[in-house]
Amino acid sequence: MQKLLVKTHEVWLVTLMASFMSNNAESKRVLNDFSDILFRNLTWIERDLIKRGEDYDYNRGNLPIKVDSLKVILSNISTRLTDMELMLSSVDNEELRIRLESDWDYMKFRVNILNDEKVTAFDMNRTYKNYNLSKEAVDAFTLFLFDESYKEYELIMIYNYLKAHFDDDFLNKIFQILVDESMFHLKSFGNMMAEMGILAVPRTLHKSLYQIEDVVQFLKDGIEEETAAKEMCRDLSAAVGRDTEELARFFDFINNQESYHIELMKEALAYYEKKELDG
Amino acid sequence: MEMDKEIIQHMSNPNNYGRIEDADSIGIGENPQNGEKVLVYIDVEKDCSGEYVIADIAFEAIACMTTVVAGSIITQEARDITFSKCEELISVTLGMLENVPPEEAACSEMVAVALKAAIDGYLLSQEKGEKQTLIYKIGHSCSPDKEFSIEPQEEKQCKNC
Numbered sequence: 001m002q003k004l005l006v007k008t009h010e011v012w013l014v015t016l017m018a019s020f021m022s023n024n025a026e027s028k029r030v031l032n033d034f035s036d037i038l039f040r041n042l043t044w045i046e047r048d049l050i051k052r053g054e055d056y057d058y059n060r061g062n063l064p065i066k067v068d069s070l071k072v073i074l075s076n077i078s079t080r081l082t083d084m085e086l087m088l089s090s091v092d093n094e095e096l097r098i099r100l101e102s103d104w105d106y107m108k109f110r111v112n113i114l115n116d117e118k119v120t121a122f123d124m125n126r127t128y129k130n131y132n133l134s135k136e137a138v139d140a141f142t143l144f145l146f147d148e149s150y151k152e153y154e155l156i157m158i159y160n161y162l163k164a165h166f167d168d169d170f171l172n173k174i175f176q177i178l179v180d181e182s183m184f185h186l187k188s189f190g191n192m193m194a195e196m197g198i199l200a201v202p203r204t205l206h207k208s209l210y211q212i213e214d215v216v217q218f219l220k221d222g223i224e225e226e227t228a229a230k231e232m233c234r235d236l237s238a239a240v241g242r243d244t245e246e247l248a249r250f251f252d253f254i255n256n257q258e259s260y261h262i263e264l265m266k267e268a269l270a271y272y273e274k275k276e277l278d279g
Numbered sequence: 280m281e282m283d284k285e286i287i288q289h290m291s292n293p294n295n296y297g298r299i300e301d302a303d304s305i306g307i308g309e310n311p312q313n314g315e316k317v318l319v320y321i322d323v324e325k326d327c328s329g330e331y332v333i334a335d336i337a338f339e340a341i342a343c344m345t346t347v348v349a350g351s352i353i354t355q356e357a358r359d360i361t362f363s364k365c366e367e368l369i370s371v372t373l374g375m376l377e378n379v380p381p382e383e384a385a386c387s388e389m390v391a392v393a394l395k396a397a398i399d400g401y402l403l404s405q406e407k408g409e410k411q412t413l414i415y416k417i418g419h420s421c422s423p424d425k426e427f428s429i430e431p432q433e434e435k436q437c438k439n440c
Contacts, residue, residue, distance in 0.1 A: 122291075150344070200291035
């Protein structure tokens with residue numbers, strides 16, 4: 001069961017990366033939708049593990065995704081799903097087993113009939129929509145995408161872990177919004193990385209990041225980090241703003257979204273502290 | 280950080296990223312200012328002259344991408360070399376950092392001191408007969424405007440390991 005969680009985590013990321021690689025609207029949509037379903041599958045398996053009192057973590061293997069043609073990664077996804085189906089016998093919860101089997105069976109069928117296309121997501125062209133960015137702006141943009149795509153993945157897994165372990169509707173509603181927001185950011189940054197030919201899987205997480213002992217401190221640090229991220233967006237907006245209004249406006253938009261995240265985290269912090277105080 | 284294809288390669292697919300289960304030694308480099316950390320895992324063997332050699336190495340970074348690039352480069356250099364060569368590598372790396380802006384130096388220093396902690400921890404564990412995990416704190420600051428002073432070689436036992 002824990003192995004199935006690891007494998008589902010891995011296939012979610014590979015499918016998400018494949019959606020970034022594709023330039024075909026239909027394939028991109030299908031792979032994006034499937035990655036969302038696979039992430040939900042991960043949360044179902046996780047919930048079942050918690051119910052059964054089994055220990056687990058978000059460790060996973062390295063995921064080689066560098067391909068020249070989409071068919072190669074699609075075939076990899078299909079093989080992974082087949083391997084996972086063979087592990088379903090470890091799932092005692094019959095309802096869950098049937099749901100997972102049905103999802104994966106359809107995904108395999110659908111992925112296998114998607115059209116092939118040339119993949120340019122790893123060619124390191126480092127151009128974005130033919131905008132004429134200065135070397136300084138391209139370097140700053142590149143570093144931002146690497147740093148922030150990892151950060152968003154980290155946040156998704158942290159809030160997901162907290163949500164899985166908190167039996168509190170109010171906090172879980174906030175954590176779910178933060179998961180959704182980070183998912184949107186990760187997808188935005190991933191698509192930009194693919195366009196620039198620098199797509200990469202976010203690195204693995206150390207468990208001390210999500211197995212949080214001090215929630216209050218975590219939220220306080222998180223507010224500080226989001227504030228720092230706002231600064232980065234402001235700097236980047238200024239750096240690329242000279243060359244392209246679209247990118248400058250995108251970073252202003254992300255910057256303003258960080259303000260919303262800060263408010264949500266402050267709300268969670270105030271609620272949690274009050275709850276602790278009330279015993 | 281100025282980018283070229285090699286640096287992007289380190290960012291996309293850092294060498295030796297991850298952990299070694301049941302490693303012979305784990306060293307931790309920490310930035311006390313912001314809690315960023317690097318963990319270096321090593322497996323050790325003896326070469327034909329009886330000197331300790333780093334037979335396998337891995338690292339994890341709870342830190343920024345510049346630290347990951349430094350980890351990818353330094354751990355690759357440290358692989359398959361003797362402890363004494365590794366000490367030289369650490370010393371050269373720390374020496375080079377004296378001419379680097381503090382906010383850039385902090386990242387590489389964190390990797391270098393984590394590697395030093397892994398080696399020292401291994402030697403200490405040989406003396407004491409049980410595994411010792413050391414944490415070394417760095418002396419550079421990520422934010423030059425908030426420069427602080429901490430002994431780079433301060434050492435303590437890790438509470439979490």
